[in-house]
Amino acid sequence: MTTLPQTNQQFRLAARPVGLPTADNWQLASEPLAPLLEGEVRVQVLYLSLDPAMRGWMNEGKSYIRPVAIGEVMRAGGVGVVVESKSPDFAVGDHVGGAFGVQQFWTGDTKPGQLNKIDPRVASLPAWLNILGMPGMTAYFGLTEIGQPRAGETVVVSAAAGAVGMTVGQVAKQLGCRVVGIAGGPDKCRFVVEELGFDACIDYKEGAIAAGLKQHCPQGVDVYFDNVGGEILDAVLARINLKARIVICGAISQYNNTAPVRGPANYLSLLVNRARMEGMVVFDYADRYPVAVAELSGYLKQGRMKSKEDIVAGLDSFPETLLKLFNGQNFGKLVLQVAQ
Amino acid sequence: MTTLPQTNQQFRLAARPVGLPTADNWQLASEPLAPLLEGEVRVQVLYLSLDPAMRGWMNEGKSYIRPVAIGEVMRAGGVGVVVESKSPDFAVGDHVGGAFGVQQFWTGDTKPGQLNKIDPRVASLPAWLNILGMPGMTAYFGLTEIGQPRAGETVVVSAAAGAVGMTVGQVAKQLGCRVVGIAGGPDKCRFVVEELGFDACIDYKEGAIAAGLKQHCPQGVDVYFDNVGGEILDAVLARINLKARIVICGAISQYNNTAPVRGPANYLSLLVNRARMEGMVVFDYADRYPVAVAELSGYLKQGRMKSKEDIVAGLDSFPETLLKLFNGQNFGKLVLQVAQ
Numbered sequence: 311m312t313t314l315p316q317t318n319q320q321f322r323l324a325a326r327p328v329g330l331p332t333a334d335n336w337q338l339a340s341e342p343l344a345p346l347l348e349g350e351v352r353v354q355v356l357y358l359s360l361d362p363a364m365r366g367w368m369n370e371g372k373s374y375i376r377p378v379a380i381g382e383v384m385r386a387g388g389v390g391v392v393v394e395s396k397s398p399d400f401a402v403g404d405h406v407g408g409a410f411g412v413q414q415f416w417t418g419d420t421k422p423g424q425l426n427k428i429d430p431r432v433a434s435l436p437a438w439l440n441i442l443g444m445p446g447m448t449a450y451f452g453l454t455e456i457g458q459p460r461a462g463e464t465v466v467v468s469a470a471a472g473a474v475g476m477t478v479g480q481v482a483k484q485l486g487c488r489v490v491g492i493a494g495g496p497d498k499c500r501f502v503v504e505e506l507g508f509d510a511c512i513d514y515k516e517g518a519i520a521a522g523l524k525q526h527c528p529q530g531v532d533v534y535f536d537n538v539g540g541e542i543l544d545a546v547l548a549r550i551n552l553k554a555r556i557v558i559c560g561a562i563s564q565y566n567n568t569a570p571v572r573g574p575a576n577y578l579s580l581l582v583n584r585a586r587m588e589g590m591v592v593f594d595y596a597d598r599y600p601v602a603v604a605e606l607s608g609y610l611k612q613g614r615m616k617s618k619e620d621i622v623a624g625l626d627s628f629p630e631t632l633l634k635l636f637n638g639q640n641f642g643k644l645v646l647q648v649a650q
Numbered sequence: 651m652t653t654l655p656q657t658n659q660q661f662r663l664a665a666r667p668v669g670l671p672t673a674d675n676w677q678l679a680s681e682p683l684a685p686l687l688e689g690e691v692r693v694q695v696l697y698l699s700l701d702p703a704m705r706g707w708m709n710e711g712k713s714y715i716r717p718v719a720i721g722e723v724m725r726a727g728g729v730g731v732v733v734e735s736k737s738p739d740f741a742v743g744d745h746v747g748g749a750f751g752v753q754q755f756w757t758g759d760t761k762p763g764q765l766n767k768i769d770p771r772v773a774s775l776p777a778w779l780n781i782l783g784m785p786g787m788t789a790y791f792g793l794t795e796i797g798q799p800r801a802g803e804t805v806v807v808s809a810a811a812g813a814v815g816m817t818v819g820q821v822a823k824q825l826g827c828r829v830v831g832i833a834g835g836p837d838k839c840r841f842v843v844e845e846l847g848f849d850a851c852i853d854y855k856e857g858a859i860a861a862g863l864k865q866h867c868p869q870g871v872d873v874y875f876d877n878v879g880g881e882i883l884d885a886v887l888a889r890i891n892l893k894a895r896i897v898i899c900g901a902i903s904q905y906n907n908t909a910p911v912r913g914p915a916n917y918l919s920l921l922v923n924r925a926r927m928e929g930m931v932v933f934d935y936a937d938r939y940p941v942a943v944a945e946l947s948g949y950l951k952q953g954r955m956k957s958k959e960d961i962v963a964g965l966d967s968f969p970e971t972l973l974k975l976f977n978g979q980n981f982g983k984l985v986l987q988v989a990q
Contacts, residue, residue, distance in 0.1 A: 374922050544913070558921045573884070573913030581898045581929030582714050589921035 314394060315354070318343050320383045320413035321628050327368055330636060335368070336384075336629050343415060351425070352394040353406055353416045357621075359387040359439040360628075360644040361473070362537075362560055362635050374591045383411040384628075387444055388648070389428060389435045390416065405430050407438055412628055414648060423596075432607050433617065440643035441610065441617040442603050444592055445473030448559060450602040451595040453478050453535060454485075456557045456588050461486030463532035464551075466523070468542050470511060471498035473643035474559060477606070478535045479508045480615045487533075490526045492519065492542055494638045501641070506616060519545040535559060540572055547576035554585040618642035654734060655694070658683050660723045660753035661968050667708055670976060675708070676724075676969050683755060691765070692734040693746055693756045697961075699727040699779040700968075700984040701813070702877075702900055702975050714931045723751040724968075727784055728988070729768060729775045730756065745770050747778055752968055754988060763936075772947050777957040780983035781950065782943050784932055785813030786957075788899060790942040791935040793818050793875060794825075796897045796928050801826030803872035804891075806863070808882050810851055811838035813983035814899060817946070818875045819848045820955045827873075830866045832859065832882055834978045841981070846956060859885040875899060880912055887916035894925040958982030 317340050324337040346352060367378050367385050378385050388410040392400050397420040400406065406425045410416035418424055428438045440446060452474075459465050465482040469475040470491025479489045479502065491502040491511040499511035512522030519542055523531070530551035536543050539561030550556070561571070580587060595602075609615035620642045622631045627646070634640040657680050664677040686692060707718050707725050718725050728750040732740050737760040740746065746765045750756035758764060768778045780786060792814075799805050805822040809815040810831025819829045819842065831842040831851040839851035852862030859882055863871070870891035876883050879901030890896070901911070920927060935942075949955035960982045962971045967986070974980040 372922075539918075558918070560921070561918055571915045571918060573915040573917050575911045575913040577913050577917070577927070578879075578898070578901055578911060578929075580927060581900070581931065582712075584929050584931055584934060586926055586928040587917070587920060588926040589918075589924050591921065591924055594924060 315343055315352075315415055317341065318413055318415045319625055320411070321625075322383055323368060323378045323380055325380065326370060327365075331365070331368065331629065331632060333629055337381075338626075343417070346394055346396045346417065347419075348396050349419050350395075350417060351392050351397050351400045351420055353390040353408070353410060353425070354393045355388045355390040355410045355414055355416060355648045356650075357389050357436050357439055358410070358412060358628075358646040358648055359443060359445075360632050360635060360646055361387075361444065364632065365636070374593070383413055385409060386412045387439065388416075389438050389443075400425065400427075405435065407443065412625070412646075414625060433610055436619040436621055436643070436645045437610070437617040439645055440473055440619050441477050441606055441615065445643055446477045446606055446617075447595065447599050447602055448590075448592040449474045449477035449535075450481055450606065451592060451598070452557045452559050452590045453481055453533070455595070456590045457533040457535055457555050459485055459487045459533045462488075464488045464490065464527050464529055465533040465535065466490045466492065466527065466531050466546055467535040467537070468492040468514075468546075469537035469560075470502045470508065471641055472537065474537055475535070476502075476506060476618065476642065477615075480506055480609075481606075482533075483507050484609065484614065488527075488529075490523075492522075492538075498641060501618075505618070514542060520548065523549045530554075533557070536561070539574075543574050544576045547574055547579040550579055550583050550585050552583050552585070554583055556580075556585065556587040558587055558589040619645045621645045621647050623647040655683055655692075655755055657681065658753055658755045659965055660751070661965075662721055662723055663708060663718045665720065666710060667705075671705070671708065671969065671972060673969055677721075678966075683757070686734050686736045686757065687759075688736050689759050690757060691732050691737050691740045691760055693730040693748070693750060693765070694733045695728045695730040695750045695754055695756060695988045696990075697729050697776055697779055698750070698752060698968075698986040698988055699783060699785075700972050700975060700986055701727075701784065704972065705976070714933070723753055725749060726752045727779065728756075729778050740765065740767075745775065747783065752965070752986075754965060773950055773957065776959040776961060776983070776985045777950070779985055780813055780959055781817050781946050781955065781957040785983055786817045786946055787935065787939050787942055788930075788932040789814045789817035789875075790821055790946065791932060791938070792897045792899050792930045793821055793873070795935070796930045797873040797875055797895050799825055799827045799873045802828075804828045804830065804867050804869055805873040805875065806830045806832065806867065806871050806886055807875040807877070808832040808854075808886075809877035809900075810842045810848065811981055812877065814877055815875070816842075816846060816958065816982065817955075820846055820949075821946075822873075823847055824949060824954065828867075828869075830863075832862075832878075838981060841958075845958070854882060860888065863889045870894075873897070876901070879914075883914050884916045887914055887919040890919055890923050890925050892923050892925070894923055896920075896925065896927040898927055898929040959985045961985045961987050963987040 392404045467478040470493040502511040510526035732744045805827045807818040810833040842851040850866035
């Protein structure tokens with residue numbers, strides 16, 4: 311029998327951020343690991359998903375999920391391997407996904423919804439946090455259920471090189487749409503077009519979003535999948551077609567604002583165009599994740615879609631790695647590697 | 651045979667307004683009336699509908715309908731009586747509705763969609779511009795098709811004492827909803843509750859919109875019918891329920907802005923609540939107006955709904971009467987009486 315782990319390093323929320331999170335918002339703790347109770351398992355966390363939504367969880371106030379409490383381990387989804395088990399349902403060596411938190415080891419019972427087994431033969435472990443994980447589920451259900459694109463329509467997606475945007479665009483291509491991404495910088499735009507097969511990508515850092523939309527969406531915009539809010543949302547609103555659908559998935563440009571949120575000044579384009587703007591939260595579709603996983607893993611195996619992760623090693627680097635989400639540095643799904 | 655009219659007074663658009671329309675935006679012309687051509691009719695305009703949307707028609711730029719051109723007779727819907735006819739379909743004495751414009755006499759052919767016969771025994775002529783006219787159609791289809799309220803839900807409507815709001819609230823009551831209006835001043839609020847049967851009305855001139863919504867919508871807001879935009883839209887966004895529907899029908903608070911439109915800063919409430927904001931334009935439902943007219947006139951006859959008009963006499967008064975829409979003075983549907 312190998313030596314069992316004795317301690318568990320954890321990032322706890324020390325204080326609520328104002329604007330961008332700083333080192334002062336975190337406390338790195340080291341806790342002893344208690345023996346397992348009957349029915350519990352212990353998971354060694356291998357990879358953690360770092361997501362824009364985490365910034366929202368650090369705020370107080372009513373939202374779609376309760377805030378992380380001060381002193382609590384920061385919430386994060388991850389994949390890991392079972393290292394101890396007193397549950398009949400999980401064996402040592404099983405790979406599992408769950409809301410493990412920013413820590414080395416997760417310990418808990420195995421009631422439904424806590425853990426899901428994942429198969430590393432279907433896709434790499436980081437891909438289970440990306441196209442087969444929350445970002446992929448968000449993209450799949452947000453696009454198909456709220457955006458409802460039809461073949462031949464034009465789909466625009468912002469943060470196109472990010473975890474959600476990447477999959478939105480690739481699924482839209484599978485559905486026969488013209489797909490235009492919006493991303494920051496020539497490298498991301500090249501990746502989105504050349505690697506992922508988008509029809510075009512607009513570099514918002516070059517500034518001319520309106521001109522880019524006019525050039526690359528000559529038939530207007532039927533579906534806009536919005537991850538960013540702010541001026542990009544306004545620019546797209548100015549180009550939507552009759553009966554367009556705007557999926558409000560996030561607003562990363564606004565999450566760290568200390569000023570009030572900037573509302574979309576062009577929202578009356580919804581009236582003129584009889585268009586719709588609708589919010590979505592991925593958890594609403596939890597009972598149908600397996601359907602989406604089956605479809606998306608099929609595309610992956612057939613080489614019709616790609617999963618790209620930006621993997622940073624070391625639990626210690628969590629505070630600074632998280633910031634990559636907000637300064638536009640990450641390229642593909644941001645994943646923190648906690649252990650080999 | 652009575653003497654036929656020889657001249658026609660008309661208000662033409664002289665210049666596009668910046669902010670509120672002023673006297674300089676109008677030219678009062680007097681034109682000779684040419685003899686009728688074969689197939690034409692001449693209508694004496696009796697009542698004209700004055701609507702917030704007219705402000706939009708005075709602007710240049712793409713919208714759901716082409717702008718009124720400089721020098722053109724100002725567009726307006728109205729009811730009148732046929733005074734001359736060279737059409738087999740209309741006889742002198744027939745009452746008709748149509749887009750007659752701000753003038754004493756309308757002359758034109760009778761191709762489908764130009765004129766619709768109206769029956770003054772079903773409802774008064776002004777009511778044909780109100781609950782049985784465009785405002786009523788807007789209210790009926792916006793509420794039922796976009797808002798989709800279910801019995802027991804809470805429906806909030808702004809500009810509740812205005813032409814559209816009045817009917818929105820009364821139809822929602824017929825559907826078994828809790829109905830809360832937002833209007834300016836105690837007289838309008840009293841009217842909305844005591845005469846129209848709304849459950850409550852919030853006086854936005856008293857300022858405490860958020861507190862009023864909290865008090866009068868204890869179960870939150872399921873449907874919001876927005877005629878005003880601005881801070882009222884933001885206040886309601888902060889109180890919406892899961893899966894709420896917001897009907898964007900207008901934004902009168904923003905129409906005369908010389909500053910940029912104020913976007914709804916609380917739009918991310920759509921995300922948290924998986925809610926929807928959707929624009930509507932009444933013309934899309936034109937083929938179903940007769941259905942709505944039949945239903946609404948039935949409610950009127952049964953005394954289950956009321957139509958209230960604010961009637962101002964005199965074509966000459968058009969420029970100043972129009973302004974009542976934007977300074978909150980009108981009470982019920984604003985109608986200009988052009989002739990007895």
